Amino acid sequence: MTPRTATPGPAVDGLAASLDVDQFRRSGYLILPGFLPDDLVDRIRPEVDRWVDEGLRAQSIQCSIDPDTHGVPQVLELEMPAHGELITHPPLMAVLTRLMGPSFAFHHLHSDRQEPERPGKAWHHDYEQQPQTDRTYTMIHTLHYLDGLDADTAQLVVLPGSHLEVAEKDARAATGTDSLPGEVVIDRLPRGSTVVLHSALFHARRALPGGGGRDRYFIDASYCQAGIQWPQVKPYWRASLTRARELGLGASWPDLFDERHFSGFQRPAE
Numbered sequence: 001m002t003p004r005t006a007t008p009g010p011a012v013d014g015l016a017a018s019l020d021v022d023q024f025r026r027s028g029y030l031i032l033p034g035f036l037p038d039d040l041v042d043r044i045r046p047e048v049d050r051w052v053d054e055g056l057r058a059q060s061i062q063c064s065i066d067p068d069t070h071g072v073p074q075v076l077e078l079e080m081p082a083h084g085e086l087i088t089h090p091p092l093m094a095v096l097t098r099l100m101g102p103s104f105a106f107h108h109l110h111s112d113r114q115e116p117e118r119p120g121k122a123w124h125h126d127y128e129q130q131p132q133t134d135r136t137y138t139m140i141h142t143l144h145y146l147d148g149l150d151a152d153t154a155q156l157v158v159l160p161g162s163h164l165e166v167a168e169k170d171a172r173a174a175t176g177t178d179s180l181p182g183e184v185v186i187d188r189l190p191r192g193s194t195v196v197l198h199s200a201l202f203h204a205r206r207a208l209p210g211g212g213g214r215d216r217y218f219i220d221a222s223y224c225q226a227g228i229q230w231p232q233v234k235p236y237w238r239a240s241l242t243r244a245r246e247l248g249l250g251a252s253w254p255d256l257f258d259e260r261h262f263s264g265f266q267r268p269a270e
Contacts, residue, residue, distance in 0.1 A: 016094035024099055028163035028201035035091065036192035041146050043082035048146070048217055051077065052113045067235035076240055077109045084249050087221055092142060093253060095196065096223055100138050103226035105261035106244065107139070108234055110220040116213035120154065120206045123172035123180065125163070126222070127200035128231050132166055139199035139224040146217035148189040153216045155187040155206040156195060163200035177206045199224075226255065229263035237262065 024030050036044075051057050056075050063070040078084045086092075087106055096104055107128070127139050149156065159172075159180055172180070185206075186195060197203060199222065224230045234240065241257040250256040 016091075016098040019095060019098050021098060024196070024198070027160040028198040029158050029160070030196040031186065031189070032095070032194040032196065034190045034192050035194040036086075036089070036144060036146075038192065040082060040085065040089070041192045044086060044219070045146050045217060047080040047082050048111050048113050048219070051075075051080070051111050057112065063236060064234055072236040072239045076236075076243055077111050078240060078244055078249065079247070083109065083111060083219070084244070084247060086144065086219065087244070088249055088253060088256065092194075092221075096140060096142075099140060099196070100223070100225040103255050104223050105226060105230070105258060106241075106250075106256050107222040107224050107230065107232070108237070108240075109222070112218050114154065114205075114216040114218055116152070116154075116208065116215065118154070118207065120177040121204055122170075122176045123159070123202050123204045124169050125167070125200050125202050126169065127163075127198075128224070128233060130231055132168055134166060135164065135200055137225045137227050139222065139230070141197045141199050141220055141222045143195040143197060144219040144221065145189055145193050145195070146191070146219070147215075148191045148193050149187050149216075150189075151187070152208070152213040153187075154208060154213070155185050157204045157206050158184050158186065158197070159202040160184055162202040163198040165200075167202075172202055177204045224261065226261060230261060232262050232264060237264075 019030065056073065059070070059075075060073045060077070063073045078087060087109065126141055127135070143156065147153075157177070159182060161182075165171075189195075238259060241259055244250060244257040255261075
């Protein structure tokens with residue numbers, strides 16, 4: 001299927017112009033209810049099923065853990081047409097431009113169908129810097145919830161303002177997913193909603209008490225502001241950027257998949 005891309009226009013520009021940039025700078029997140037169009041959600045969802053059910057996600061994890069043995073995954077997430085389209089979705093590009101300026105790069109993509117019995121994920125942040133020294137440049141994680149969030153799905157919990165701290169990713173991990181003073185629980189979102197996080201914002205996935213519920217369709221697409229060389233989290237990052245260029249995903253954003261933005265793969269600190 002050939003990726004279909006919406007044409008930027010007044011609606012896109014109006015959305016970007018309406019963003020509360022000051023709020024993002026203060027709190028470290030923005031909620032965009034129903035941000036993704038139904039047509040795009042309808043095409044991404046079966047790709048997520050394929051990614052999980054055919055073992056492609058598991059293979060990509062193995063390639064990240066043991067690149068010397070496994071090399072580059074058989075299929076990259078961005079090679080699936082709707083996933084590739086999501087990365088450069090024009091309204092998303094407009095939002096990122098408003099928050100980071102005109103030059104930024106695609107960092108990575110994670111796609112998953114999280115089963116209801118999966119344990120929560122402890123408090124952490126995802127700002128790529130080793131060691132953690134400053135927050136001069138912005139990195140953003142866009143969290144896309146294809147089916148939204150409700151009483152039958154795990155919650156997203158964020159700690160407003162924590163992106164202003166300079167702390168290691170796991171500085172609050174000892175608290176697990178316990179409630180923290182000042183936290184905000186995000187548990188009611190319509191289909192196709194997106195939460196834009198400053199990557200240094202502490203957040204957690206809090207499982208439902210007692211388990212149960214339904215699958216949580218989730219895609220995390222990450223981007224970083226130009227100006228420094230960022231460490232990469234996937235050892236096959238060069239292959240991903242090369243493939244994105246080959247597919248023409250960055251036709252309107254020639255800087256988006258440029259390798260010059262990155263210093264290379266760095267294994268997570270033990």
